[in-house]
Amino acid sequence: MFEINPGTVAIMIPIVFLLAALAIVITAIIMDGRQKELKHRERLIAMEKGLPIPELPKIEKRPAHLTLRAWGFVLAAVGLAVTIGITAEAGFVHGVWGFVPLFVGIVLLFAARLERKETPLNE
Secondary structure (H helix, E strand, C coil), X not given: CCCXXXXXXXXXXXXXXXXXXXXXXXXXXXXXXXXXHHHHHHHHHHHHHCCCCCCCCCCCCCCHHHHHHHHHHHHHHHHHHHHHHHXXXXXXXXXXXXXXXXXXXXXXXXXXXHHHHHCCCCC
16 A cells, blocks of 8 residues: 655654654653742742741752663663674674673773762761
């Protein structure tokens, strides 16, 4: 019924991906703005009625070493998968490109370990 040109599909995939990513970012920005507006409106109503102003909840910041460790594991796993996949398909000469994300992931794991040692325990 419909004839699909592979060249058209190859062009449409990144376009659709970018549009979807843009839609997600715009939705996140709008939702964050609405949350802030609701908190502001709640505080204004409390002030108008003479009620005590509700305190904003404290947001605990995630320690930096946990974020570094998570990204380190992800990049190391991706690098290992890319290395194995390309090596199996095209040979070791081309598979070495997977070492780039693998080693970046390993370096992030080392950085997370150093960050954890430097972070005071009471924070």
